[in-house]
Structures are given as C-alpha cells and as structure tokens.
Amino acid sequence: MIRRIEQTTSTNDDARSPEYRHGDIVWAERQTAGRGQRGHTWTSTSESITFSLVLEPTFLPIAEQFLLSEVVTLALTDCLAGFGIDTRIKWTNDIYFGDRKMVGMLIEHTCSGTTLQRTIAGIGINVNQKEFDPSLPNPVSMAQAAGRTFDRTEVLESFRRHCMARYAQLERGDRESLQREFRQRMYGLGERRPFRLPDGTGFEAVIEGVRPTGELLLRHDDGSLHGYLFREVEFVIKNRDKSLLLPK
The missing domain is CATH 3.30.930.10 (Bira Bifunctional Protein; Domain 2)
Structure with a gap:
C-alpha cells in the first residue's frame, strides 16, 4: 500500500x-x-x-x-x-x-x-x-x-x-x-577523498570498501587500514560550480 x-x-x-x-x-x-x-x-x-x-x-x-x-x-x-x-x-x-x-x-x-x-x-x-x-x-x-x-x-x-x-x-x-x-556501487571507491573527524580534524584517505557491520574502510597515508562507524567520520564534499552539464 x-x-x-x-x-x-x-x-x-x-x-x-x-x-x-x-x-x-x-x-x-x-x-x-x-x-x-x-x-x-x-x-x-x-x-x-x-x-x-x-x-x-x-x-x-x-x-x-x-x-x-x-x-x-x-x-x-x-x-x-x-x-x-x-x-x-x-x-x-x-x-x-x-x-x-x-x-x-x-x-x-x-x-x-x-x-x-x-x-x-x-x-x-x-x-x-x-x-x-x-x-x-x-x-x-x-x-x-x-x-x-x-x-x-x-x-x-x-x-x-x-x-x-x-x-x-x-x-x-x-x-x-x-x-x-x-x-x-560505492561513491568514491578506490579514490583518495577528504574526511573530517568529530573534533574537526581533516585528513585524506582512500576508500576501500565497507565491512558487513557497516564500518567505512579507509586506507591512510601511512598504509594502515581503519574502519569507521557512522558519526566517527564525515565526508568533506567540496562545493562545486552550481552549473550542471546535461546529457545531449
């Protein structure tokens, strides 16, 4: 219904x-x-x-x-x-x-x-x-x-x-x-992206996937792999030009 x-x-x-x-x-x-x-x-x-x-x-x-x-x-x-x-x-x-x-x-x-x-x-x-x-x-x-x-x-x-x-x-x-x-189908999979911790600290890491329990898996610059739960890390999405190219 x-x-x-x-x-x-x-x-x-x-x-x-x-x-x-x-x-x-x-x-x-x-x-x-x-x-x-x-x-x-x-x-x-x-x-x-x-x-x-x-x-x-x-x-x-x-x-x-x-x-x-x-x-x-x-x-x-x-x-x-x-x-x-x-x-x-x-x-x-x-x-x-x-x-x-x-x-x-x-x-x-x-x-x-x-x-x-x-x-x-x-x-x-x-x-x-x-x-x-x-x-x-x-x-x-x-x-x-x-x-x-x-x-x-x-x-x-x-x-x-x-x-x-x-x-x-x-x-x-x-x-x-x-x-x-x-x-x-993950956004940014395999890409180096900016993130922010709850205390405001920023860093960049490569998105490697997600655990079955939901933790986001990030590869840090020192080679270590960390899993982050929701609210433990946040994507930093840079503002883009408001224009959008539409399909022809």
Whole structure:
C-alpha cells in the first residue's frame, strides 16, 4: 500500500503507526519536520518525493542491521538506473549522481530481543526540481541529470518493486551478493577523498570498501587500514560550480 497525504510533521513518525505493515509506504507532499542524517532536515517540495517505507525484518539479528541499508540503497540505484540515471551510494546511505546528492535517507529501527522488529526508511528523492535552496551544498534532481521530467508516482512505484526484490534477496540469505554489489556501487571507491573527524580534524584517505557491520574502510597515508562507524567520520564534499552539464 502507498498512502499519499498532503502534509505531516514527519512520515517516519507517521509510519510508526501499527496500521502500516511490511512494504507499506507513507508519502507526504509536505513535511514540516522531516529528519535527515546527522540532525539535518530534509526540505520537501511538490517536485520531490518524501516518504517512509516500513519493513519488518524480524529474522535479522541486530548486529546485521546494516544489510537493510544495503537493501534500500541498492534498490534506489536499481530504480534510478531504470530511468537511465547512473548513481552511486555515498556511505552510509545517500545516493549521488557524480558529486551531487540526489537522494537522502534516514533509517530507524526498533528491536525485540536480539533481532530487529521494525525498520522505517525515511527517503527523500529530488525528482523534478530545477532550482534549489542556495544554502544546500550539492543537490541535483533526476530531471537535471536526465534532461527530462518524471512522473513521481511512477518513480515511487518503481522503487517499491525494486526494494521488495532486494529484500527478498536478503530473506533468502544472499548476503554476500548484497555486500558485493553495495561495495561495487560505492561513491568514491578506490579514490583518495577528504574526511573530517568529530573534533574537526581533516585528513585524506582512500576508500576501500565497507565491512558487513557497516564500518567505512579507509586506507591512510601511512598504509594502515581503519574502519569507521557512522558519526566517527564525515565526508568533506567540496562545493562545486552550481552549473550542471546535461546529457545531449
């Protein structure tokens, strides 16, 4: 079920209602308190899609929760590829077209004992925007990337199909394929990139992948390999020229 509403505070909050079950989506035209990663907000417009997907992964141990990020981000890249847009997954779960952010996501879990009980993936996709708030550092929309506009309902239904297929892959126990494909689609894989620690210290390192538990693997200049959990390190994305070359 996809339920479309005009306005709410946060679709992630709405999706906590027991009326929504596995595979259901809450889609709001406007969120007044949409949440993003690291305490950021997500701005919704009539040209974007802001929604929350409900999953009930009761078979999955808490320690393997990062697999759900892999499921949803791979589904997003599958969906966008179906519309002719080649994207990459910026750890942990943003979707980038080149060096620009097309999709943001916040995943929240509830647990029961040693396993997950309910997962809510709050997602914002830039679909048809041509202009953005100038305070945003590097946004891009599907329309800008592809040079045409899209039917938002079609995009959302496509994502849901791809996500259920990826989720079925996880249910079958095909963890290795999910992890391998996630690594292959990582933004900046094999590249030397700038990062920042929580205390503000900057450094550069080569992205080598991600552990099954979700740590980002970085090769430092001294040759050492370190794994960083979310909030232990942050990408430094340099502001780019606001112009974007569209496909001919």
